[in-house]
Amino acid sequence: MTEHPTSGLDDTVHQRHRLGILTIAAEVKRVEFGYLKSILELTAGNLSRHVTVLEEAGLLEVEKGYDGKRAKTWLSVTAAGREALAAEMAVLRALLARHDQT
C-alpha cells in the first residue's frame, strides 16, 4: 500500500504564511521584511514569529542592516529552505492528484 501524501508534510513549512514567505524568498535573491508584511497582510509581530520559526529551522537567513537611517531586515532562503519548499509543493501536488482520482 502506498503511503498517503500527507505523511510527507513538514509541520514547520506546512503553514500558509510560512509557505508564502518561502515562496517569495525563493523567487528573489533577498526580500525585505516590510515587503513581506505588506504582501502577506500580516502584522509585524505575526510575521516576525513566522520568520523566527523558519530561521531556527535553518530555512531562512536573516540579515539586518540600514538604508540611510532606516533599519531594514532582509531575508533570503537557504538551500535547505529551497528543498523544503520543493518537497512541500510536491506533496501538495500529489494530494491534489490523489483527490482528482477519487
Added chain:
Amino acid sequence: MATDPRHLLDELSALRRRARRDRHGYWFPFLLFGVIVAAAIPWYLPARCELGCSWSANELPALWHWLHPTGQASKAFPSGDHPSLWKDFYWMAALTVGFLATVWWYRWRAAKVGVETSTRLYVQVTVFVLAFPLLGVPLATRLVFSTLGWPVALSVLVVGVLVATLLAKRKLRTAVVILSLILVAHLVMIFPFGPLLVVAVGVLGLAWVERSALCTSFAVLFAAWALFVNGWSTWVYGSVLWPWALIDFADLLSSSLILVLGGIGGLIARRVRGAVPA
C-alpha cells in the same frame, strides 16, 4: 486562509508571480545600452585619409595592437578608413559604465521595492566577455595558440574546460556556456561590431535572471541581430555598393532600436501588470 491544496497552490503561484513582477527591472539596462549603442554612431562616421594617403598598422601606437575590442585589427581598410583607438576607448568605457550602472540599478531598485534580483550571473558573464578579449584572448593567442598551433591548442582548451568543469562537479552545460563565452570573446575582437556581442551576452544573462518572456524575446532578438550585423559586415560588405558609413549607421541604429524597444516594452508591461491585481 486557503486550506484546500488547489487554492493554496494557486495562492502561492500568485505570490510568486507578484514577487517576480515586482523585481523586474530590465527596462533600465535595455534603455541604457540602447543609448550607448546609438551614441557609438559618431565614432563610425567616415574619417578617411585624403585620396592617395596611405598608412600602415605599424605606425599605430603599440597599445592599439593589444587593445582592439572593436574588430579593427582584423578589418581590411580598402577605402582608406584609418583605425581609431578612440573607438576602442569609447566602447571599453561605455560598456564598463553600462555594466556598473546596471548592477547599481538592481541594488537601488531592491532597496526601493523590497525584492532583489540576483545579478551574479549577469556580473559573471559580462565581466568574462569584457575582460577576456582584453587579457585572455591576447595572452592565450600569444602563449598557447601561436606555440602549439590552432588545432592542438583548441583541443587542449576544450578538454581543459571540460575537465575543470567535471572536477568542480558542475553540470556539462556549464562547460558549454564557458566554451561559448570564450568563442564570443574571440569574436568580439575580430568582428567589426564586437561590442554588440558583449551587450548581447549581458542582456541574455539578464533574461536568464529576470525570467520574463518579454525580456527573453528582446534579448534573443538582439543577440541574433548582433550576430547578423557582424556576419554581414564581415563577409558581405565587400560585395555591397552602398557606402560603408551608411551601413555602419544602419547596423548600429537598428541594434539600438531593438534595445530601446525592449526597454519601452518592459516599462509598458510593468505599468500594465501593475494595474492588474496578481
